[in-house]
Amino acid sequence: MTIRPATAADVPAIAALEATAFPEDAWPAGYLADAIAGALLGTGVLVAELDGDVVGHAITSVVFEIAELQRIAVAVEHRRRGVAGLLLAAVRDLAAAQGAPALLxxxxxxxxxxxxxxxxxxxxxxxxxxxxxxxxxxxxxxxxALQGR
Ligand SMILES: CC(C)(COP(=O)(O)OP(=O)(O)OC[C@H]1O[C@@H](n2cnc3c(N)ncnc32)[C@H](O)[C@@H]1OP(=O)(O)O)[C@@H](O)C(=O)NCCC(=O)NCCS
Incomplete structure (x- = not known):
């Protein structure tokens, strides 16, 4: 399992996960592409990759030390195996590194x-x-609360 920043090539896989996990308010592919390209202020996208497949993602925003987890999702067939836990650990590290006192x-x-x-x-x-x-x-x-400020 690898946790890494998303790239443009991951957009279709993330959009598919969004559609399954958030049928009422999935982020559209264009919005995801903008976030990955750095066009949305402070917004970052991480993916969990297993054997070459994207099996989960997390979207964060950190603006003026206010860190928010916008969403986190794991493919149904990969749930309850710690994937979201690994994504969340990476989000925590990222937010703490930017000086955020807490993750909301x-x-x-x-x-x-x-x-x-x-x-x-x-x-x-x-x-x-x-x-x-x-x-x-x-x-x-x-x-x-985030430690290590
Ligand atoms: C919520 C979600 C991200 C969890 O992903 P996951 O990879 O299955 O979570 P983990 O395996 O890291 O879970 C760690 C612990 O959290 C708790 N947990 C996770 N999912 C749970 C569930 N559906 N019911 C009860 N406890 C749960 C358990 O204590 C679990 O440990 P255990 O499996 O040893 O009992 C996943 O269910 C999902 O994608 N849901 C749809 C999208 C969503 O609602 N996202 C959150 C809102 S933004």
Whole structure:
């Protein structure tokens, strides 16, 4: 398993993962290509590669020391094998290296799997945003303190 920055060649694989993992609000290929090209301020894309295939990705943004995990997704057939854990470790390192005191994220309160993953990783709820998502779902805002500033 390799965790590395995404390249333009990874766009189709990441777009396919987005469509499966986030059917309601997948990032389109053009937006992903812009992020990978560095055209979206502070936004970075990491992929997990296994035997030449992209099996997961994470999108982060770090702007003025505010680090956010925009999304993280793993292919269904590769879940529960630690792939997201490896991606998250790389995101944490990246955010800490840029001086961010904490890593923030928003997750749907209905997304039990992701909530379990984030809680296991040490994230704690800091806020709730009712009707944050288009379908009326509430967002839970979570934060993870970063060490080694
Ligand atoms: C959430 C997600 C990224 C987790 O990826 P993953 O590679 O399966 O996670 P890991 O294998 O690193 O999980 C580490 C630990 O987190 C917890 N965990 C992960 N997924 C879980 C689930 N569906 N239910 C309960 N606990 C879960 C477990 O404690 C797990 O350890 P274990 O497998 O030894 O029990 C993956 O389920 C996914 O892509 N979901 C769809 C996209 C999504 O909702 N992303 C998050 C919102 S941005």
């Amino acid at each position: 994220l928003e997750v749907r309160e209905t997304n039990a799997g992701a909530l379990a993953f984030y809680e296991r990783a040490g994230f704690a709820e800091i806020d709730r945003r009712p009707r944050y998502y288009r379908n009326g779902d509430t967002a839970i805002v979570m934060s993870l």
